[in-house]
Amino acid sequence: MASEVHEATGPTAYIVHHLTDLKVGEGFWTFNLDTLFFSALLGLIFILFFKKAADSATSDVPGPLQNFVEMIVEFVDTQVKDSFHGRNELIAPLALTIFCWVFLMNAMDLLPVDLLPGIAALVGIPYLRVVPTTDLNETFAMSISVFFLIIYYSIKVKGPIGFAKEMLLTPFGPWMIPFNLLLKLVEELAKPISLGLRLFGNMYAGELIFILIALLPWWVQPALSFPWAVFHILIITLQAFIFMVLTIVYLSLAHEDH
Amino acid sequence: MSIIATLIGQMITFGLLVWFTMKFVWPPLMQALEERKKKIADGLAAGEKGKQSLELADKKAKVYMKEAKEQAAEIVNLAQKRANDLAEEKREAAKQEGERIILQARSEIDREIQQAKEELRQQVAALAVSAAEQILRKEVDINKHKEIVNNLGNQLGQA
Numbered sequence: 364m365a366s367e368v369h370e371a372t373g374p375t376a377y378i379v380h381h382l383t384d385l386k387v388g389e390g391f392w393t394f395n396l397d398t399l400f401f402s403a404l405l406g407l408i409f410i411l412f413f414k415k416a417a418d419s420a421t422s423d424v425p426g427p428l429q430n431f432v433e434m435i436v437e438f439v440d441t442q443v444k445d446s447f448h449g450r451n452e453l454i455a456p457l458a459l460t461i462f463c464w465v466f467l468m469n470a471m472d473l474l475p476v477d478l479l480p481g482i483a484a485l486v487g488i489p490y491l492r493v494v495p496t497t498d499l500n501e502t503f504a505m506s507i508s509v510f511f512l513i514i515y516y517s518i519k520v521k522g523p524i525g526f527a528k529e530m531l532l533t534p535f536g537p538w539m540i541p542f543n544l545l546l547k548l549v550e551e552l553a554k555p556i557s558l559g560l561r562l563f564g565n566m567y568a569g570e571l572i573f574i575l576i577a578l579l580p581w582w583v584q585p586a587l588s589f590p591w592a593v594f595h596i597l598i599i600t601l602q603a604f605i606f607m608v609l610t611i612v613y614l615s616l617a618h619e620d621h
Numbered sequence: 622m623s624i625i626a627t628l629i630g631q632m633i634t635f636g637l638l639v640w641f642t643m644k645f646v647w648p649p650l651m652q653a654l655e656e657r658k659k660k661i662a663d664g665l666a667a668g669e670k671g672k673q674s675l676e677l678a679d680k681k682a683k684v685y686m687k688e689a690k691e692q693a694a695e696i697v698n699l700a701q702k703r704a705n706d707l708a709e710e711k712r713e714a715a716k717q718e719g720e721r722i723i724l725q726a727r728s729e730i731d732r733e734i735q736q737a738k739e740e741l742r743q744q745v746a747a748l749a750v751s752a753a754e755q756i757l758r759k760e761v762d763i764n765k766h767k768e769i770v771n772n773l774g775n776q777l778g779q780a
Contacts, residue, residue: 388626395627402631406638410646417649422656429653436650455651456643464638495631500624504631 374578381476381574384498385490395498402495405467413463435463442608447615449520454614457512461505462607465562468495469599472569473592476577496566496602499559506559509610513554516617554613558606565602569595746777 384395416432425433439459447454471494483491495501518526530547531540569591576588753770 391625393625393627394630395625398627399630399634403634406634410638410641413642413646413650417646420649420653422653422660425653425657433650433654436647437654440651453639453643456647457639459647460635460639460642464635498627500627501631503624504628505635507628508632508635 377578378571378574380490381480382492382497382571383490384492385488395492395500397490397492398495398498398501401471401493402464402468402501405471405495406464409460409463409467413459435459439607443611446608446611447618449615449618451516451614451618453512454611457614458607458611461610462603465496465505465606466599466603468501469566469602471495472497472566472573472595472599476570476573494566494570496562497570499563502559502563502566503555505606506555506562509558509613510551510555513551513613513617516614520618554609558609558613562602562606565598569598742777746774749777750774 385397387394387396413432416428419426420429420433436459439462440455443455443458474493479493480491492498517529521529531537531543533543533547535543572591573588576584576591579587750770750773753773757770
């Protein structure tokens with residue numbers, strides 16, 4: 364059990380234990396089963412919840428479920444319409460998926476740090492990280508997917524030649540082609556890296572603080588973990604929102620002709 | 622903490638979620654929202670239309686009311702005039718009738734006076750003749766004075 368490990372090997376081991384994934388495989392072909400499982404589970408909860416609302420959606424007086432879902436959908440739709448002015452059937456559902464999925468994965472942060480790993484230990488699972496967004500693989504999976512979409516739409520909207528021109532000739536004109544290309548490459552690559560690292564960093568740090576609080580004597584813990592959790596309600600929503608808005612902004616930039 | 626094949630799995634999950642949302646979640650919700658928006662817009666438009674027609678009806682009603690008032694006043698005026706005329710006519714007729722009755726009565730009276738005068742005259746004549754007869758029976762021979770008495774009688778009858 365987690366607490367036994369903690370008592371046996373000290374606080375550092377406790378922290379390391381909590382930040383170790385449940386792994387299968389070797390080298391590159393390693394799968395973090397906990398990340399895959401929880402993200403898929405939360406994604407399933409998200410789509411089933413929204414599918415239920417979408418199936419029973421009426422234009423008459425909406426029920427509480429539809430009201431709630433419509434609130435989120437309209438919120439996302441407003442964000443998309445504010446930043447993105449083209450016509451693209453993918454962007455709004457993409458933004459909705461990112462917002463809800465990231466929010467749900469972040470929200471796992473609010474569960475007590477020992478709850479699910481403790482239960483898992485009881486049934487013989489040695490390691491378990493319950494917050495998928497504290498795994499770089501998860502955040503980069505999303506940001507790299509978004510990066511691919513940026514490249515795809517840049518080429519689709521501007522054409523291969525237009526895209527090449529933009530990469531080579533801006534911002535300093537034809538005499539600075541190598542420098543332009545370098546600048547553009549950094550600019551484009553910075554997008555997925557910053558997008559993925561921002562979410563990962565915030566959630567990882569937040570989870571680490573929760574683990575550190577869990578190391579304190581039990582009578583101090585509520586005084587610290589409660590305000591931190593309340594603060595984290597803001598953080599998880601904000602990070603989901605930031606990821607969504609930046610995705611919309613990057614894709615709208617990809618649609619703009621210079 | 623390294624980038625491993627989990628990333629690929631996560632990308633697949635992400636892609637599936639986005640596809641599902643795009644295919645089955647977003648369109649029906651947006652459609653419902655659009656329909657409701659349209660319904661509300663229609664409702665508001667209908668409300669505006671109703672308000673306008675109410676205003677129009679109000680105006681019409683006012684016009685009708687005014688017309689009706691005018692007509693009523695006209696009718697009352699007419700009726701009053703007619704009543705006055707009728708009263709005048711009646712008064713006139715009554716006056717004529719009265720005059721006629723008076724006239725009739727007067728002629729009746731005249732006729733009766735005439736009749737009375739006639740009767741009186743005959744009675745006086747008869748009285749005078751009988752008195753004269755009584756006188757003459759003692760002093761005058763009937764045969765001798767017959768002519769005179771007759772003349773007298775005639776004269777009296779003529780008077």
